[in-house]
Amino acid sequence: MGKKTKAQGASQKKQFxxxxxxxxxxxxxxxxKNKQPVLQKLENPNWLLTGLAGAGMALxxxxxxxxWLGQPPLYCTEGSSCDLVQxxxxxxxxxxxxxxxxxxxxxxxxxxxxxxxxxxxxxxSAWTVxxxxxxxxxxxIAISLFVIKAACAYCIASFSIMTVIFGVVxxxxxxxxxxxxxxxxxxxxxxxxxxxxxxxxLHYSGVFDPAAGPEDPFLKGLAEHLTQDKAILYGxxx
Numbered sequence: 001m002g003k004k005t006k007a008q009g010a011s012q013k014k015q016f017x018x019x020x021x022x023x024x025x026x027x028x029x030x031x032x033k034n035k036q037p038v039l040q041k042l043e044n045p046n047w048l049l050t051g052l053a054g055a056g057m058a059l060x061x062x063x064x065x066x067x068w069l070g071q072p073p074l075y076c077t078e079g080s081s082c083d084l085v086q087x088x089x090x091x092x093x094x095x096x097x098x099x100x101x102x103x104x105x106x107x108x109x110x111x112x113x114x115x116x117x118x119x120x121x122x123x124x125s126a127w128t129v130x131x132x133x134x135x136x137x138x139x140x141i142a143i144s145l146f147v148i149k150a151a152c153a154y155c156i157a158s159f160s161i162m163t164v165i166f167g168v169v170x171x172x173x174x175x176x177x178x179x180x181x182x183x184x185x186x187x188x189x190x191x192x193x194x195x196x197x198x199x200x201x202l203h204y205s206g207v208f209d210p211a212a213g214p215e216d217p218f219l220k221g222l223a224e225h226l227t228q229d230k231a232i233l234y235g236x237x238x
Contacts, residue, residue, distance in 0.1 A: 041117040048168055049126060050113035056106035056161045063099035063154055067091070073154060081150035089214075090143050090204060098140070102158055105133040109165060119174050127173070128189050130166040135193040136200065137162045143204075 066073045067086070076082035085091065091098055108129050116122040137159040144150055173182075202208060 040119075042119060042122060045115075046113040046122065046126075046172070048113075049165065049172075050110050052161060052165045052168065053106045053110035053113060056158060056165070057103055057110060059154065059158055059161070060099040060103035060106060064097045064103055067097040067099065075153070082152045082154065084150040085144045085148055085152035085155060088148050090140060090148075093200065093203070099154075099158075102133070105129060105136075106161075109133075120177055120180070123169065123173055123177075124185065126169045127166075128192065130162065130169050131189050132193045132196055133162045134166045135197045139197050139201065 063073060063086075072078065072083060073086070076086065093101055109126060112122060112126045112129065116125060137155075140155060141159050144152055144155060206214060
């Protein structure tokens, strides 16, 4: 009886074909009327994005360090177009070199490329950051060409890297993102970029900080006149 019972118990066990083994991983399906597969996490880092961001980090870190050390960048002699751009009021933001803020932007992109593995979060965050960086780069290039009337090779190089990054990220958009409205997301990202660039333009215009705005022509002329005449200020303090 004991052997017969064991045989019956074994025969009652459900047999699964190899392709239906529940122990194997299956695509996760969302519940509901419109069932959509959940995108699997990225197996490897986005090396292309990370490499481009690394190049931008190296470039902006070099520029920021030269400013902090008081040394001109390579091939950026005094009075050159590059020097005019770097020493203009657009060369700093919130008392820090503009290149340093670019370094932070590239660092954020490198982190996304290495660590963010969720396909939707990866692409959306990379696209938002790269668009903001590209918008600011376009603003600075326009300022240097039409306001300062000088071109900085380092600024053009950073602009080129950010443009390539934005193009790469746009091309890498996943084909199927569950419940994703690209048009609405694009409008939202453009608005964010416009707010960032607009806020920085107001800063450089002296709206938030008069010291960051345009120089007073009278005071500038007076300073240049005193410098040329080698004037010495004598005073007393009580």
